[in-house]
Amino acid sequence: MDNVPPGLLTTTQLAKELNVSTKTIHRWVAAGKIRPTLTTPGNQFRFRLDDVLEQLGQPRKRPE
Template sequence: MARLLTSGELAKELGVSLRTVHRWIADGLIEPEFRTPGGHTRWNVEAVRERLRSADQDH
C-alpha cells in the first residue's frame, strides 16, 4: 500500500502551493484518500495525479 501524504507533502510532491491544494479540495477537483478524526486529510499522490490528468483531459 502506498504511503499516504499530508496536504503539505502532497503540495510539495506535485510542485504546487498548499493554497492550490486547498483550492482543488474546495472546488471538488480532488478528494482525500482518508480523513483523520481531527479532520486532517491524507492523500495517495498517484490517485491525485490520475484525477488531475483526467480533469485536464475533460477540458
C-alpha cells in the same frame, strides 16, 4: 510525530510533490478537483499520490 498511514501523504507533502502551495491543494479539494484518500478525525487530509495524479489527468509516477 504525525501518524500518516504508509503510502499516504499529508497536504504539505502532496503540495511539495506537485510543486504547488498548500492553499492550492485546499482549493482543489474544496472545488472537488481532487479527493483526499482519508480525512482524519481532526479534519486533516491524507492523499495517495497516484490517485491525485489520476484525478488531475496526469500520468502516474513509476516506482523508483
